[in-house]
Structures are given as C-alpha cells and as structure tokens.
Amino acid sequence: xxxxVNGKSFETDEEGYLVNLAEWEPGIAEVMAxxxxxxxxxxxxxxLNFLREYYEEYQIAPAVRVLTKAVGKKLxxxxxxxxxxxxxxxxxxxxxxxxxxxxxxxxxxx
Numbered sequence: 643x644x645x646x647v648n649g650k651s652f653e654t655d656e657e658g659y660l661v662n663l664a665e666w667e668p669g670i671a672e673v674m675a676x677x678x679x680x681x682x683x684x685x686x687x688x689x690l691n692f693l694r695e696y697y698e699e700y701q702i703a704p705a706v707r708v709l710t711k712a713v714g715k716k717l718x719x720x721x722x723x724x725x726x727x728x729x730x731x732x733x734x735x736x737x738x739x740x741x742x743x744x745x746x747x748x749x750x751x752x
Contacts, residue, residue: 647673659741666694666744674742678733682742686730692716693743703748706736 643654647669653661658674660666671690675682682690696712697703704712706724714722721727727735736748 645670645673657741657747659747660744663744663746670744671742678738680732683730686739686742688717688721689713689727689730689735689739690743693739693745697743697745703740703745704736705748706734709736709739709748 643656643658644651645654645658645660646652647667652665652670655661660670672682675686680686692713693703693709696709706727710722710724710727712722713727724735727739731738731742740746740748
C-alpha cells in the first residue's frame with residue numbers, strides 16, 4: 643500500500659503504518675488524519691511530537707498505558723489520561739497516533 647503526500651509516494655504496510663520510518667514528514671500525518679476524518683490541531687501535534695521524541699529515546703512505540711503515564715509526567719495530568727488522548731485520537735491513542743507520527747505499531751496493540 644502507499645500514501646501520497648505532495649506528489650511523493652510513501653510505502654505503508656497493510657495496516658497503514660509507514661514502512662520506512664526515516665521517510666516521515668509532517669504532511670504524512672496530515673494526509674492520514676484526513677483519511678480518518680480528523681483535522682490535526684496543536685494538541686494533536688503536541689502528542690505526535692512527544693511520541694516521536696519518545697521513540698527516538700527508547701526505540702519503541704509505547705502502548706496506551708505507558709503513553710498515558712509518560713504524557714502525564716511530561717505534559718501534566720490533564721493531558722496524561724485516557725479520556726484526553728482518546729478525544730484526540732478516537733481510534734486509539736497508541737495505534738492511531740503512532741501511525742500518524744510515522745512510528746511502528748505499539749507493542750501489545752491488536
């Protein structure tokens with residue numbers, strides 16, 4: 643499968659995750675969000691950037707529970723909870739946000 647962004651094609655797996663993580667660019671997140679009927683706001687980007695930093699440091703995409711705790715620790719309790727994260731990423735903050743951020747599917751996600 644492929645996703646097209648600004649005239650360039652990027653390969654994705656059968657679940658829509660970017661195959662080559664190094665190719666990620668913000669336009670990919672925008673296109674994926676549009677396909678999911680979402681418009682990315684600064685709140686979305688805060689989480690996406692957090693995820694990319696987390697992945698860079700730990701070389702793993704966090705599952706929801708780990709993501710929630712890590713977000714709470716860095717961005718505050720009002721953002722480090724499932725209700726807030728699901729309001730931004732209704733298909734699952736782990737799976738959907740990691741896909742938008744160009745990261746692999748989180749460990750433990752079905």
